[in-house]
Amino acid sequence: MTIDPEQLGQSSRELAAMLRNLRKQAGLSGDRLAARCNMSQSKVSRIENGRVRPSLVDLERILTALDAPAPLMAEASALARIAATEWQDARGMRRKGLDKKQLELAALEAASTEFRFFLLSMLTTLLSTPEYIRASLAHIPGDHSKAVAKKLERQEILYDRAKRFTFILTEQAIRSPFLPDYAMAMQIDRLASLSHLPNIQIGVVPLGTRMPGCPLNTFTVYNGRLATVETTAGVMVFRDPRDIRMHLEEFAAYEGIALFGEAAREKLADWSTACRS
Numbered sequence: 001m002t003i004d005p006e007q008l009g010q011s012s013r014e015l016a017a018m019l020r021n022l023r024k025q026a027g028l029s030g031d032r033l034a035a036r037c038n039m040s041q042s043k044v045s046r047i048e049n050g051r052v053r054p055s056l057v058d059l060e061r062i063l064t065a066l067d068a069p070a071p072l073m074a075e076a077s078a079l080a081r082i083a084a085t086e087w088q089d090a091r092g093m094r095r096k097g098l099d100k101k102q103l104e105l106a107a108l109e110a111a112s113t114e115f116r117f118f119l120l121s122m123l124t125t126l127l128s129t130p131e132y133i134r135a136s137l138a139h140i141p142g143d144h145s146k147a148v149a150k151k152l153e154r155q156e157i158l159y160d161r162a163k164r165f166t167f168i169l170t171e172q173a174i175r176s177p178f179l180p181d182y183a184m185a186m187q188i189d190r191l192a193s194l195s196h197l198p199n200i201q202i203g204v205v206p207l208g209t210r211m212p213g214c215p216l217n218t219f220t221v222y223n224g225r226l227a228t229v230e231t232t233a234g235v236m237v238f239r240d241p242r243d244i245r246m247h248l249e250e251f252a253a254y255e256g257i258a259l260f261g262e263a264a265r266e267k268l269a270d271w272s273t274a275c276r277s
Contacts, residue, residue: 011082016050036065084240102150112222119173125151185275192268203258212253
């Protein structure tokens with residue numbers, strides 16, 4: 001499916017208008033449609049007014065009740081998928097202040113209990129030392145002291161035993177020299193230390209490992225319900241179950257080839273020693 005970025009702001013309204021028009025063309029009131037769908041009239045109204053994004057099940061029930069033709073069902077399904085996708089522009093996030101983005105992430109992390117991170121080219125904030133965090137922001141003009149402080153505050157969530165974290169890191173993500181050798185060694189040592197926490201799994205994928213497919217982006221899946229994909233230009237947020245399932249399947253494939261536990265810590269120790277030497 002090709003997504004026009006302009007559609008990301010319009011698809012919810014287009015889907016709502018389509019469903020409303022289909023109901024009217026079928027000669028049904030909101031009450032009658034709600035009865036046919038076994039759904040409350042207020043929910044139908046909120047969907048038709050764009051105040052509620054229908055789930056795939058909701059959408060199928062409504063379209064079936066309206067006896068919509070197959071081409072319209074396909075079009076509505078495509079609109080629903082786009083409506084469940086959000087684009088967060090990197091320049092816009094910087095204009096608002098990077099500390100504001102950290103508050104948004106902290107809220108998402110507080111509401112989630114299971115996290116899956118695939119880290120392709122660099123480390124995520126939750127695993128980073130203060131030096132690494134500052135280095136990761138060095139290319140962006142401005143004072144980032146607030147953002148650094150918020151990033152460090154977010155790390156406290158790693159020690160919440162009610163939350164489960166799985167991090168898959170490529171060797172490139174771990175060893176890319178963002179810092180001087182001694183500081184990189186400390187960063188790698190932090191990864192090994194965190195791997196001992198009972199609610200955290202850290203998997204490493206050494207160079208030379210045959211990859212299942214061709215990884216293109218860093219991504220995170222929260223609770224199996226929301227996925228974020230990071231690009232140079234910004235972040236894509238996916239909520240459609242089909243997109244979530246795709247990322248879960250990709251993550252499982254990388255999980256199957258990663259080294260965990262003592263095998264991972266041995267690799268980390270080797271790489272840390274190489275930095276120090």
